[in-house]
Amino acid sequence: MIERDKLDAGAETPQIMPQFKYSTLAVHAGQQPDPLTGAVNVPVYLSSTFELTGIGESKGWDYSRAGNPTRDRLEEALAALEGGTSGHAFASGMAAIYALVATLHSGDHLICSHNVYGGTARLFNLIVRHYGIEIEYVDTSKPEKVAGAIKPNTKLIHVETPTNPLMVLTDIAAICEIAHAKGVEVSVDNTFMSPALQSPIALGADVVMHSTTKFLNGHSDGLGGALIGTKPEHKDRFLLVQKAAGGILSPFECFLVLRGIKTLPLRMKQHEENGRAVADFLATQPKVTRLNYPGLKSHPQHALAAKQQRGFGSMLSFDLGGRDSVERFLRALKLFLNAESLGGVESLASHSATTTHAALNDAERAAVGITDGLVRLSIGIEDKEDLVADLDQALKAV
Numbered sequence: 001m002i003e004r005d006k007l008d009a010g011a012e013t014p015q016i017m018p019q020f021k022y023s024t025l026a027v028h029a030g031q032q033p034d035p036l037t038g039a040v041n042v043p044v045y046l047s048s049t050f051e052l053t054g055i056g057e058s059k060g061w062d063y064s065r066a067g068n069p070t071r072d073r074l075e076e077a078l079a080a081l082e083g084g085t086s087g088h089a090f091a092s093g094m095a096a097i098y099a100l101v102a103t104l105h106s107g108d109h110l111i112c113s114h115n116v117y118g119g120t121a122r123l124f125n126l127i128v129r130h131y132g133i134e135i136e137y138v139d140t141s142k143p144e145k146v147a148g149a150i151k152p153n154t155k156l157i158h159v160e161t162p163t164n165p166l167m168v169l170t171d172i173a174a175i176c177e178i179a180h181a182k183g184v185e186v187s188v189d190n191t192f193m194s195p196a197l198q199s200p201i202a203l204g205a206d207v208v209m210h211s212t213t214k215f216l217n218g219h220s221d222g223l224g225g226a227l228i229g230t231k232p233e234h235k236d237r238f239l240l241v242q243k244a245a246g247g248i249l250s251p252f253e254c255f256l257v258l259r260g261i262k263t264l265p266l267r268m269k270q271h272e273e274n275g276r277a278v279a280d281f282l283a284t285q286p287k288v289t290r291l292n293y294p295g296l297k298s299h300p301q302h303a304l305a306a307k308q309q310r311g312f313g314s315m316l317s318f319d320l321g322g323r324d325s326v327e328r329f330l331r332a333l334k335l336f337l338n339a340e341s342l343g344g345v346e347s348l349a350s351h352s353a354t355t356t357h358a359a360l361n362d363a364e365r366a367a368v369g370i371t372d373g374l375v376r377l378s379i380g381i382e383d384k385e386d387l388v389a390d391l392d393q394a395l396k397a398v
């Protein structure tokens with residue numbers, strides 16, 4: 001019989017296949033053949049409950065909210081890809097962020113990057129704030145502002161880099177140094193880069209967060225989220241939240257993410273190549289202003305992106321001057337889909353003010369620079385010439 005400790009390598013993650021490089025890890029970490037059958041794919045253990053071997057004794061699992069063999073494998077893979085010591089899969093990216101702050105106490109102070117995904121701000125402003133947790137939005141792209149904002153009750157600095165949709169970067173190493181000197185932990189939302197292009201833990205981060213819905217899964221089918229911790233205390237804490245609050249990822253969606261992860265390095269290479277091609281094209285277009293792509297030398301944080309990322313990714317945004325122009329542009333697109341979300345194999349275009357950032361009011365959007373003319377693109381893995389041709393013809397309609 002399989003003992004759980006043969007499958008659940010969460011605690012031993014740093015030792016998992018340390019001899020292998022990233023693409024090998026993506027295919028194999030957590031994805032070893034099934035010990036029972038030899039199946040090369042991780043089985044989907046659709047079992048809510050597990051037969052116990054005695055009172056208080058089990059083969060490692062008792063109830064799927066607390067732990068499931070398919071989820072264990074995904075969590076092992078995620079921890080290995082991010083270089084953490086434990087991975088924890090949640091029902092969505094938002095469920096993961098909720099889990100991250102669930103164990104803060106009333107009176108604690110949380111610092112958050114000031115232009116983050118609108119859903120993060122919605123969670124913090126409309127729910128978490130009511131628990132008596134003090135939330136302060138700070139421009140984390142300026143380390144000195146973070147240093148000035150830390151207070152004796154600051155428990156966590158949550159950073160999104162690059163930000164959705166304005167592609168503003170935060171210097172992870174600089175923020176971690178400032179935070180750690182004051183005993184404060186740093187969590188990084190690594191959704192836009194994926195572990196293939198950015199390793200926050202190697203730069204000092206304590207916790208990495210993902211919406212696995214995006215690049216990690218990569219096929220726009222399952223939602224999911226993850227936290228990757230670096231300390232035994234994180235493992236205890238996030239396991240507790242999984243078990244106590246229950247916002248865990250289903251075995252089938254764990255399987256989808258495991259499958260997606262195998263091709264992550266390959267997909268990211270194509271995303272990256274296409275992202276650069278599209279950015280280079282848009283940079284030549286007179287109707288396009290405020291083009292935000294850190295891979296362009298004109299991006300104010302290009303040097304930081306080149307230093308802390310292993311590529312520039314395939315997310316970008318730009319301004320078309322107003323909502324009507326965006327409407328004409330989105331309607332004219334033939335290949336790009338006018339849809340929210342990102343990180344899938346297909347290219348998407350969206351109007352940030354009415355989609356990802358609809359939760360902010362006009363003043364809040366204006367304060368972070370999300371205008372009515374802003375368009376966000378998630379560049380997929382199609383042929384880059386087809387993508388550029390589609391954008392070219394749609395821009396003519398603006």
Ligand SMILES: Cc1ncc(COP(=O)(O)O)c(C=O)c1O
Nearest residue numbers: 092093094117164191211213224
């Ligand atoms: C940067 C970022 N973080 C978190 C989330 C939330 O993830 P989910 O939609 O899986 O809940 C999103 C969603 O778009 C995102 O873009």
